Amino acid sequence: MQRLERAFFRQSAPTLAPQLLGKMLCRKRGRQVLRLRITExxxxxxxxxxxxxxxxxxxxxxxxxxxxxxHAYIYLCYGMHEMFNIVSGGVGFPEAVLVRGVEGFSGPGRLTRGLAITRALNREDLTVSRQLWLEDDGAEAAFTAAPRIGIGYASARDRARRWRFTLRG
DNA sequence: AGTAGGATGGGCT
DNA sequence: GCCCATCCTACTC
Incomplete structure (x- = not known):
């Protein structure tokens, strides 16, 4: 198990998002560490x-x-769902990858609830945190790409971008 | 200071 | 497929 470090996260969001598929999202809960594979x-x-x-x-x-x-970007959506994003790229350019699913929890609101990820962890540095981080166990990850979910307010051009990535299999 | 609407999900039809 | 809970952010006055 290798913790993912800064250089990995500095890739642009559309490049990083599919590379996060198959990686392990790790969350410390008491004495235990939950490790769940990212699927979407x-x-x-x-x-x-x-x-x-x-x-x-x-x-x-x-x-x-x-x-x-x-770093983690976590915000509240629809007044009830915490959304977990991973900031990507370098300083000065705003971009992030929304984690929409992990094994056992499909849906961005359900996975944060299942892993007790809240806004208390907003801005957490995932490269050094003892609460929340990512690991690479070397698993291969084939994926499919599709348009993003729930962005009807965006321009037609941006709605059409295939920036949603799902683990195949 | 007031308010519109949202990167969702569960339940019902 | 439609409805709606629920509250924060950001925009407007």
Missing amino acids: TEAYYGETDTACHASRGRTPRTAVMYGDGG
Whole structure:
């Protein structure tokens, strides 16, 4: 088991998102560590991506996306669902990968509830955290690409982008 | 200071 | 397929 480090997360979101498939999302709970394989991701890429929260510019909420790759961006959706994103790329360009599914939990709201991932972990540095991190166990990961979910407000061009990645098999 | 709407999910028809 | 719970963010006045 190898913890994923900074250089890996500094790739652009559309490149990083499929590479996160098959990696282990690790969450410490008491004495135990839950390790669940990532099965579904989505890329959100820059201020010009009208589906990305940063499309309206930098705000207190989105500031973490402008920071270095490898940090957690966690926000509340529809007043009840915590969404877990991994900031990608380098400093200054806002982008992130939404983790939409892990083995045992399909759906971005369900997996955060199942792993007790809340906004208390917003901005957590996943390269050094003892609470939340990622590991590579060397598994191969074939995937399929499709349009992103729940972004009807975005431009037709951005709705059509195939930036949703699902583990095949 | 007030408010519209959202990167969802479960339950019912 | 439709409805809606539930609350924060960001935009408007």
